[in-house]
Amino acid sequence: MTDPMKRFSESTIRRLSHYYRVLEEVHAEGQRMISSHLLAEREDITSAQVRKDLSYFGSFGRRGLGYNVEHLRTEIRAILGLDRRWRVALVGAGHIGAALLAYRGFRDQGFDVVAVFDSSPERIGKTLGDVVVQDIAKLPECEGAEMGVIATPVRAAQEVADMLVAAGVRGILNFAPRKLRVPEGITLRNVDMTMEFESLSFVLSQTRGKPRRRAGE
């Protein structure tokens, strides 16, 4: 995308997120150590992949023993930048915005929605989560947000992106099904449900009529 430094592959980072989640789980279960093989078994990747991914960032394991759950968890936390809090500006107080605010996981992971904007008069002034929805016109005055979330209809997405950039965010998560243009240095991530549906549609129509293979075959 627009990452200024691209030393690590996107896939590696995504897997790191997975490992982190698995570690949270086994940590809650009270497990002390975990092997790359076990970390991998909980995902659809190989143990070699796990070790390679982790090796990009350091040597966290002990030969013969595996990884200390608590320790690795802390390390990945730091790598992913989750050892601090992030200020997030949300634009669009519709269903998706509401879903975001309702999900405790975001706050728990360190993401604070510090401002919500919308253009609809019916929504402006209402309280969502624990912040008051402001007029989108006030977005330029928004200060201190490092990330922006675009949860608006498609037609508004590019304009909102421009406004967020002007307001100083360095990263944008876009839920609108359209590619956005952002300046160099701004990181953009897209969550596109439409594309996932189309991907499903493709695979399913490829296999249409074929008998479903049984597991293990």
Add this chain to the structure above:
Amino acid sequence: MTDPMKRFSESTIRRLSHYYRVLEEVHAEGQRMISSHLLAEREDITSAQVRKDLSYFGSFGRRGLGYNVEHLRTEIRAILGLDRRWRVALVGAGHIGAALLAYRGFRDQGFDVVAVFDSSPERIGKTLGDVVVQDIAKLPECEGAEMGVIATPVRAAQEVADMLVAAGVRGILNFAPRKLRVPEGITLRNVDMTMEFESLSFVLSQTRGKPRRRAGE
């Protein structure tokens, strides 16, 4: 994932979705022909990539002219399996479920939500979109749905996935932030906002303190 045939790369399919979207746009604008270069300019990929992607499925262009918008649109539509309607069962009538039902785009693309299930007594019986929310216990009786959408809390996700598979869906779109196990032959796609946030967090903390580069530098 669990695709029985994996002849085409996931990236190619995702880009096909993009091309389709661009084609819809330029079609609406009344444009007749489009070159691979122009198709690419609207995205962040090269014209060679466009041509390569399309060449996997056939020769749709004309040398010296480019691609006929209407024709290519129809072809990609067929490739992606969007030339038919898909029956979708939605589990979870919360914010995400509501977002899905509210988005006209899904219906327009050929996805019909034929049933909605939830476990909460307050939601059961209410009308969402144009279907009545049913008790999750009725899911096993659901027939004819080819795709399932999991828009439930994390803890219920795996159980719901099993139920959907038992009900005969061949593809699942999972919004819960957890990897699910599905039998061979069932296609699984995940939409994981948490992971995207963590990816943003990673990149932003990598570049923290660095002066933002201006566009064009």
Add this chain to the structure above:
DNA sequence: TCCCGCTTGTGAAAACGTTCACCTGCCCGC
């Protein structure tokens, strides 16, 4: 103390995806 089984870390190889470069074909103008 030494051996053995286990698991990491990592170069090397293989697989995969993207980009390049060029040939081919098409339209248009003359």
Add this chain to the structure above:
DNA sequence: GCGGGCAGGTGAACGTTTTCACAAGCGGGA
């Protein structure tokens, strides 16, 4: 009907990501 410019199709080159395979290190037991 002929030539020039444009643009698609495609094998080959390139770069990246994944997998393989094994040396190195650790703990435990005799």
